[in-house]
Amino acid sequence: MLTYSFENIASESMYEHLYRCIKQDILQKKLRAGEKLPSKRSFAKNLGVSTITVESAYAQLVAEGFLYTLPKRGYYVCELEQEAPVPAPAPPAPPKRSEGKAPEQRTYWADFVGSSVARDMFPFSVWVKLLRDVTASEDEATLLTDTSAGGIRQLRQAIADHLYQFRGMTISPEQIVVGAGTEYLYGVLIQLLGRHRGYAVEDPGYQRLSKIYEKNDVAIHHIPMDQGGVIPEKLEESGAEILHITPSHHFPTGIVMPVSRRYELLSWASKGENRYIIEDDYDCEFRLAGRPIPTLQSIDVMEKVIYINTFSKSLAPAFRISYLVLPRHLVTRFYETLGFYSGTVSCLEQMTLARFLAQGYFEKHINRMRNHYRALRDKLLAALRQSPLAGKVKISGEQAGLHFLMALDTPRSEEAILQAAEGLDLRISFVSQYYFSAPNRLPHVLVMNYSGLEEGKVAEAVARLCQAVLGEPEAAADPPATQGRGDHT
Incomplete structure (x- = not known):
């Protein structure tokens, strides 16, 4: 034995x-x-x-x-495809509005789609203290100086240390590029890797990502998925050279990509000099059971993986600081071709975040957030088990991050459920809404993003959901006994 x-x-x-x-x-x-x-x-x-x-x-x-x-x-x-990859040989306007104003976004009583953080969860007192410390200790000229395209050294070092301790990634600060949100960094990558490349995304997947690529005039390939993630054969057939994936917690299905599929995709990337994988690790801090899933970047020996993450999920959506980890050979290309850009995050914010990370406050904050989300998830699941939906739903993926899937056993159409939820001031979405192509859509599967749900609204939110799904007003009149909180940018 x-x-x-x-x-x-x-x-x-x-x-x-x-x-x-x-x-x-x-x-x-x-x-x-x-x-x-x-x-x-x-x-x-x-x-x-x-x-x-x-x-x-x-x-x-x-x-x-x-x-x-x-x-x-x-x-x-399991059977693993782990042969060392062989290096490839060197190759030879929106509609106008008369009033000129942006449309107002509706605020829902309960939102199971968008991302937000409870106001009392952000460590304002700590952040303000660190901000004061930075302004008191740093030279004025340093704070007011235009930052480099990659970000200040202190923050990049703090991020590198964090990734080593939390994600097992051994990288240098020089490989990190800090930017104002992942949407900005997606654009940076398109400029760095080339607009003439084909960009592959997951289908189903994060719709805003497809829109960003579309608006940057690149060819988009929507690659179908199976239970292991994007299908390598379909990826190869597409002719794409850049693959953008969320392997540790796919949005919206919650799939955790097995190591065998990761090696298959690394093998795909190794077959072309200009092939790269963008690993989007958007909510890695919030795996609620077991260890965080190791990154694809940590098993990449051919420097084919570009890692991207954000502090928007861990701190707040309005906190617009994200970062890239570039393979070493792309660092030189970045500074040669894009180094003329100024940093998009203020020096003051970067220095404050650097101290927040280096002095252990971020780790404490994440632990507190995990406990909060775990308790919120458990309360929501308990309310569902005690509701009229009990026995009519199948829940999966509840351990992997801040959303889970809920398959419904109901004769009502998705359109009818969505319309009823809208009338109840409830925002919900189905997995089918995140597909680009029609075949093989998962029917009647709700994406339950609970990150912005308030604890005190859990019981009533479940009651309204029951009414929307079952079409029975009495479902809302008899709420569960338990009372009570996906965009990634």
Whole structure:
């Protein structure tokens, strides 16, 4: 039977240590594809640890695609496509409005689509203190100086340290480019990689991303997905050279891309000098069970992955600071071709955020936010279980991030449900709304983004949802007993 030592594991938890040991044996092929692992109970007894420790390690490995389960038979090692990639040889206007005003956006009583953060969750007192410290300690000329295209050194170093500690990414500050939101950085990447390239996106996927690429006059390829993510054969057929994906928590389906599919996509990228993968890690901080899923960038040996993330989800949507991690060979190209740009985030904000990260406040804030969202999610799920929808819904993906899927068993059409919800001042969306092409759409599956839901509105929000789905006014008159909080930019 497998055996591992638990001596000298430092601050690492026992399940994390076991997870790493098994993962390493799979990667080194000491555990081969199809091989059955010991049962949780016998393995725990042999190792002298609790069954929960083994169960947690197995669950993380299943989530990442290293193991799979067969009902009543146990855990088995997945087949991984892990051959080292071979380097490719060197190649030779909107409608006018008479009043001239932007249309007003409707505010809903409860919104399961947009992203927001409870006002009392942002650490204003800490932020104001750090802001004062920066203005008091930094030279005036430094604070008022135009920043470089990549951002100030202090913030890039703090981000690099954070990514090493939290995501296991070993990068240098020079690889980081800071910008005012991911939408701005998408445009930077188009200029860096070329408008004449074909850009592939997930179908279904984040609709605003497609619109941004469209407005930048690039060819867009919508690649269909299966349970592992974008389908490599369809990607190859498209002729695209740039692939934009959300592998750690796909929006909207919640798919966590297994490691075998990640290697397949890295192999695809290695076959062309101008092929790159943009890894969008938009809500990695909010995986509510197990360890964060390792990044695609961390297993990329050919420098084909461009990592992008934002502080909009972790701090607030109005907090417009995001960043790229470029492969080393693209750093020089960035500064040679785009280095003339000024930084788009003020020096004062960058320095304040750098201290917020370096002094541990960000980690504390994320832990607080996780606890808040976990409690909010549990309250919402409890209310659904006690509602008239109980037995008529199937929930999935509730552990992976700030939204989950809810499949409905109802004869009502999606259009009727959406219209009824609108009338109840409830904003909802279906997975089918995020597809570009019509075939194989998932019917009657709601995308439940709860990041902006207020705790005190949970029961009434569920009651209104019941009324919209079931078409029965009495559903709202008998709310659950439990009372009560996806855009990524």
